[in-house]
């Protein structure tokens with residue numbers, strides 16, 4: 058999994074259209090979303106993650122918690138973003154992984170929003186520009202077999 062983490066004054070999105078034949082089903086009120094004072098986490102789930110999705114979820118949570126505590130925010134935006142890797146995992150598994158990340162962060166008392174999966178979305182972001190405001194992380198399952 059590839060993650061781009063941006064500490065931002067806000068992130069707002071608006072769904073513009075379907076990017077998959079069968080995108081995630083969403084309610085009307087999910088077509089736009091916004092969080093202020095947020096750690097936006099753009100995530101590309103990769104093929105290698107399919108070897109151990111649960112481990113990837115746990116590793117991603119650890120990285121997100123680490124950065125969130127350093128930038129002192131409890132607001133997290135989980136954002137599916139298929140542009141950080143040329144080895145994308147299947148949409149089915151990617152959605153499962155992102156939903157699990159959202160669920161586990163909520164269990165840990167974070168204020169979490171997840172942008173809809175499988176759509177083209179307009180978004181606005183206001184990066185804070187401090188030294189930890191732009192970070193990237195790469196996560197692979199421990200026993201990832203080298204192809």
Ligand SMILES: NCC(=O)N[C@H]1[C@@H](O)[C@H](n2cnc3c(N)ncnc32)O[C@@H]1CO
Pocket residue numbers: 076077100101102103137138139140145146147148151173174175176177178
């Ligand atoms: N910017 C708009 C967009 O990226 N849209 C993407 C994601 O929402 C989602 N998606 C599909 N596969 C993946 C994956 N492996 N990891 C993350 N998201 C995925 O499906 C859309 C088309 O690829």
